[in-house]
Amino acid sequence: MAVGLIAAAFWAITAVVDTPEDDDDAAAALLSPALNAANWETYPLFLGIASLSFEGVAAMALPIENSMATPAKFPNVLGYAVVLILILNLLFSCVMVVAVSSISDDVPGVITRAMPEGSTISRVVSACLSLELLCTYPGNAIPLFKLLERSTAAGRVFGGMRRLARVTYFSIIRIVVVAFTGVTAFVLADAFDVFLSLVGSVANASVLFVFPGMCFVASSTHEDDKRRYRWAAGLVVAFGLTAAVVGTAIGARTALQGILPAGHSS
Template sequence: MSTQRLRNEDYHDYSSTDVSPEDSPSEGLSNFAPGSYQRFGDNNNTTWFQTLIHLLKGNIGTGLLGLPLAVKNAGLLMGPLSLLVIGIVAVHCMGILVKCAHHFCRRLNKPFVDYGDTVMHGLESSSSGWLRSHAHWGRLVVDFFLIVTQLGFCSVYFVFLADNFKQVIEAANGTTNNCHNNETVVLMPTMDSRLYMLAFLPFLVLLVFIRNLRVLSIFSLLANISMLVSLVMIYQLVIQRIPDPRHLPLVAPWKTYPLFFGTAIFAFEGIGMVLPLENRMKNPRQFPVILYVGMAIVTAVYISLGCLGYLQFGASVQGSITLNLPNCWLYQSVKLLYSIGIFFTYALQFYVPAEIIIPFFVSRAPEHCELLVDLCVRTAMVCLTCVLATLIPRLDLVISLVGSVSSSALALIIPPLLEIITFYSEGMSPLTILKDALISILGFMGFVVGTYEALAELIQPRSSHITTHSPSAFI
């Protein structure tokens, strides 16, 4: 049994940080014309509106909830300005990836290339013999960072679920129906947050045992509805009675800025979904407009919630804004509702590393043991994300670390280098080369400094950070 057969029969290679379980590639490619934007034919392809919804869904998740703390780490003025700049650069890199993918589709007469294929073909077209001979490493590098990013997302989900459920349970004895005159309550101590993570472990293992993507699409719908309702309620809270912002610093100390960078790039890391979304459109020529409109909406949501959340909660803002919600039943239900959405989203984020890793092991197992090996590998991967979450139980540091380590590579470092490698032999202006070099250097600096600061803060915190059981969160 070959790995290729396993991929063709059991897995759809989206190579994406977002999975749309409802859609799968069509087998009919006979009508493909060289240079065409149409990839998989007409069956089940998405409209411009559906593509826009998928784009928004794939970018708005737990990273959004961490942006108020990110703004605190950058400053009330520096934070939104930096978010705007990072958003513009990230969207530009998405456009670069689409342009390079179209180039190789026309050049190689292929109906579709994903992120890994594009990098591999870019290295194959390089004038350097060494790069051409090691072109297959391009796909391996992209797959590696996709795995790290997606498993990092899953680890973030463990911490998010544990923190929110722990807070709801500890505050249950003081939860009221009055959401306006909320007072500090005496919390009822419960078990450590790591034990909550272990409590969620068997349920998440059972969830990822679901391998049918159409079944997962039902969970995706539930997750989207619950998270949308929660976000509306959060916005409704943060725009009310905003405190005087004059005591908040416009520019935060530079030591905390790398933590801002990691969180921001974690939120904007949706580049892996760009090519699959463009490929599934009925009219792919509309995709550039949809990309820029959709990401403009995403950037506006990021900046608005980041600033409003920081203005509302000030220095007490936590790793997820849900942990700052008032101690009344309405907002406690919002925490639980968003947590339910994150719980179901875990299986969708888990799908991408699963379809990269599992075929490697299953293809080497006896045919009668394939299902057992599949389930064992899934269990081991979920346990790995749980272990990583227990080692770094601070939600803000997990988000910053994942963003700095892997998201910066996929979103900022690789695309500009890919453009240089792809088009240098065909003639590029020095200004374009300089622009690409600056973006890659920015991404690499964020990768190094952000990772270092996150690890340093984890090993030796510079200040007492507000834990999820702090009474001040309910004032």
């Protein structure tokens, strides 16, 4: 993932540095205060994609905490990690906004499509990002799989089986889910950005923001904690609901009515 991000940032910087000075359109775009780099009509798609981007952080937080020798130190580690992630994302986003500003409001939804077709840098970024998704997606989905495997319905169906048979069936289900996601993404490659936004809005915004806040308020046995964090939990739930409703509505409208050209978004 780091190699892919570094390669993409290198392309973005060179794209800015190599912009011809006599190219009036490119110069005007780079100097524009608004940097016309977004299609504001469908900008809410960003909410879904942003929610999807933080899915890995939330999914891996509890497993990492549980595996630590001293879990009490985890909040400090997580705090430093989040600050570092925000700084890197801010720097990366600023560079990318400048790099694609000359494309105006026709920015490709997948970054590699903004790069020269067939170029080495495009292939390196594609290979690195694909490898990162292939290796991390099954791990990020572990909490969901664990929840389903320990559910009452799963107990009725697989409860009478031997452990080896039960593990085999669960492994097959995991493989099928990951493969189905991959095939769906391949089929919807021309609208991959819309697909990601819908997944982030429908699933991730609800699971990562709405569900935890509601569970905290419902399960906390300490009234002091409830009073102290009630407003914070309410804001998190409100953000999740907003992202889910707005992102899903805009994403569904875009997908069904074809407002955007294939493969393009905000």
